[in-house]
Amino acid sequence: MENKFKRISVIGLGYIGLPTAAMFASRKIEVIGVDVNEAAVDTINRGEIHIIEPDLDMVVHAAVHEGYLRAAIKPESADAFLIAVPTPFKGNNNEPDLSYIQAASDAIAPVLQRGNLVILESTSPVGATETMAKWLASARPDLTFPQDAGGGSDIRIAHCPERVLPGKVMQELISNDRVIGGMTPQCSELAASLYRVFVTGECVLASGPRVAEMAKLTENSFRDVNIAFANELSLICDELAMDVWELISLANRHPRVNILQPGPGVGGHCIAVDPWFIVNSAPQHARLIHMARQVNDSKPDWVVAKVREAIGSYLLDNPNKSARDVSIAIYGLTFKPDIDDLRESPALTIARKLVEGDYGNISIVEPNIDSISGLFERSDVLLNQREKDRVADIGVVLVAHRNLDLEKSKHSYLVDACGAIKA
The missing domain is CATH 3.40.50.720 (NAD(P)-binding Rossmann-like Domain)
Structure with missing residues (x-):
């Protein structure tokens, strides 16, 4: 034709x-x-x-x-x-x-x-x-x-x-x-x-167009709800001193269970945004979708709290140091692995909150972007240091990029928000 x-x-x-x-x-x-x-x-x-x-x-x-x-x-x-x-x-x-x-x-x-x-x-x-x-x-x-x-x-x-x-x-x-x-x-x-x-x-x-619009919102809301379940499990497992990655691996051995992997939150212009369009159009009925959004939107704050706990533990181990002496290496800024897209990225949100803290040297390892100009209030944040220089007191893994080379980095405490170490 x-x-x-x-x-x-x-x-x-x-x-x-x-x-x-x-x-x-x-x-x-x-x-x-x-x-x-x-x-x-x-x-x-x-x-x-x-x-x-x-x-x-x-x-x-x-x-x-x-x-x-x-x-x-x-x-x-x-x-x-x-x-x-x-x-x-x-x-x-x-x-x-x-x-x-x-x-x-x-x-x-x-x-x-x-x-x-x-x-x-x-x-x-x-x-x-x-x-x-x-x-x-x-x-x-x-x-x-x-x-x-x-x-x-x-x-x-x-x-x-x-x-x-x-x-x-x-x-x-x-x-x-x-x-x-x-x-x-x-x-x-x-x-x-x-x-x-x-x-x-x-x-x-x-x-009609309304059904087509709703179909896309529904697809992403379905994924958001399932991610929220995994993220909520990560909070529960932390409270009960369990390894969430082990738990999910075991639960997924059931033939009709396929739990997703938890992370630092949900990003991107689709999953992090689309469910709110449904909530906005029918708030009295979109209760589960609304709650899933709240769970996923709150996850970055939980990760920041875990990093601050790690910093507190480090300072207890090193009483001669203050918060301003603590160095932090942050791995990943994009909203998912192996892309350069920062839209609605929970990793970027977490990094910004940590940069706002009164800590010492902060470095970013993000192999998919060339500049962090304008992303942070502090101008002394380093980007993509050489591997041999990646030595920090606290390591924070936010995105499981394939080329992070985490095994070449050295940290006293490591907060892995996305399971990259176990991947």
Whole structure:
């Protein structure tokens, strides 16, 4: 079947937008990526990437140099627009902030043409796609939209959330099923035909965008609840002087039990954020989801308390020293192993709290980032010292990166928040 889409525009060139743009471009389709970050735009137009994701650099380099991918600051006309911008919180109240989606809508509205398809890929609270459609209709009264004209509208609109794992994005974009919720059946079918350009998984049509939005939130809330169970077990085992890693290993020998591994908390823009969208939309019913969020959000403070206990024990062993003499080595800042993504990272939260303490030398071992400029209030925090110099009184392992070389480090006390020593 002939491809209806000759030019695609991806709005937002971050951890999802850029891989998606590169994937379409690898299928010999012209792709214009749009981002407000001029440095990222310049980097991409050189055939390079500004994020860490395995295999992405090769695909982007080839697509740019073959002329199928280019980046720009402002949107241009296209057959389809995919919006992949952040959906953070408003302040500290866990209320979803749709301002990035609104800004993207305002940006593409002037270049929309009859027959265009607009897909919201951003993970969003229920109703966000319909809200976006209203923003677009208000900006372009000369065009018709699904909420008013149904299947015969000038512009087709759908929601299709990403469902990929950082570190495996390039594979999972192709192989994972896609949930597509169009505002009309015609919108769904057109969106599915677009994704079938490279998706080998099934394109499953939901009954509408609200169900598709809720599906993504449900997937991540399910994972959050299960992680909270493991994190709660770690607190209980510490109280009862047990090894949580041994306990989980033994419990998982049951054929119908598969407990996840505890950690310092939950990070990333999905699992740490999406459950709050459900809680915000139905607070009186989302009791379990709410409690899981509270368990996982409180874990960083518990880890900090364990580090302070270790410091106290060290000072008891060394009465001639004060807190200002204590050196701390922190292993890992990202929200999960082997990536450079710091979004909602509990490790970064813990590191910041420790840096705020009145301690001596603090060093960070994070092999996936090159600079910590602006991350901490103190300017004397060291990053990625040479292995032979990694000697500290207290070691704090927060992320189980494969290349930390923990066996080469020496510490009087070690707090392992993620089971890296036992891995």
